[in-house]
Amino acid sequence: MAKDPQTPLDDELARQEQEGEPEQAVDAAEAVEGELEDIVDQAEGEAQAEAVEGGDNPEAEVLAARVEELEQSVTEAKDQALRAAAEAQNVRRRAEAEAEKARKFALEKFIKDLLPVVDSLEKALEAMGEDASEVHREGVSMTLKMQLDVLAKFGVEIVEPQGEPFDPQYHEAMAMVPNPEVDPNTVIDVMQKGYVLNGRLVRPAMVVVSQAAG
Known part of the structure; x- marks a missing residue:
């Protein structure tokens, strides 16, 4: 057929x-x-x-x-x-x-470029001695706060792990120091803050970590 x-x-x-x-x-x-x-x-x-x-x-x-x-x-x-x-x-x-x-x-690269400015403002504020005028100190402090507020608005969080356990995902150990007063692998000093953008690490926190006394 x-x-x-x-x-x-x-x-x-x-x-x-x-x-x-x-x-x-x-x-x-x-x-x-x-x-x-x-x-x-x-x-x-x-x-x-x-x-x-x-x-x-x-x-x-x-x-x-x-x-x-x-x-x-x-x-x-x-x-x-x-x-x-x-x-x-x-x-x-x-x-x-x-x-x-x-x-x-999308803002990751821009934020990385902005972080040194934040670091400089923080160092300037820390370096101001007794002789610094209140107006000058307040001006730097307000500028730093504005910078941090803008970063937070776009999903940036500060990583400042003082006293916390060392986390290699977010922290970068710059030195290991014996310290019998805290548990080993505890962050005892933050040399530079870290930052996270919407859960993604932008810059690790540079820290000093404790180790057991020899």
């Missing part, structure tokens, strides 16, 4: 599946289902006519083969549509995650 020729509907369904367009593939599948229903109705009518006439009907066999073929096409189109929709959702989620990551850490 000769195979029923390809119809424009078959061509459209194949094109939609190749392009991986989920919504259009679903539309094509629905169109095939519509054609399938029409052919099933026609086949039922032919079968009834055959039963009345009591003879063979070659056209009914062709229709039955076409029904089976269309059912397979519908199944494949639905499967393709589901896979394409799942892939599109995964791509969208990855894009959203990358965009969120870029938004959170």
Whole structure:
């Protein structure tokens, strides 16, 4: 028996599946289902006519083969549509995650360049002796506070682990000093503060760590 020729509907369904367009593939599948229903109705009518006439009907066999073929096409189109929709959702989620990551850490380089300014203000404030005027001290202190407030506004946190256990993820040990008064591996001095941007380390805290007395 000769195979029923390809119809424009078959061509459209194949094109939609190749392009991986989920919504259009679903539309094509629905169109095939519509054609399938029409052919099933026609086949039922032919079968009834055959039963009345009591003879063979070659056209009914062709229709039955076409029904089976269309059912397979519908199944494949639905499967393709589901896979394409799942892939599109995964791509969208990855894009959203990358965009969120870029938004959170876009200022990382700028903050690294700004930290030496904060360090200088802190050192200037510490170096002011008794002779420094109150106005001068207050001006430097207010400038430092403004800098720190801006950093905090954009998700920057200070790492100042005085008295805390040493954490190599956030601290950089500059020296190990025996100290029987505290537990080993305790931060006993912070030489330079560290900073974290939205949970990511921008600069480790430079610290002095205790060790057991020899």
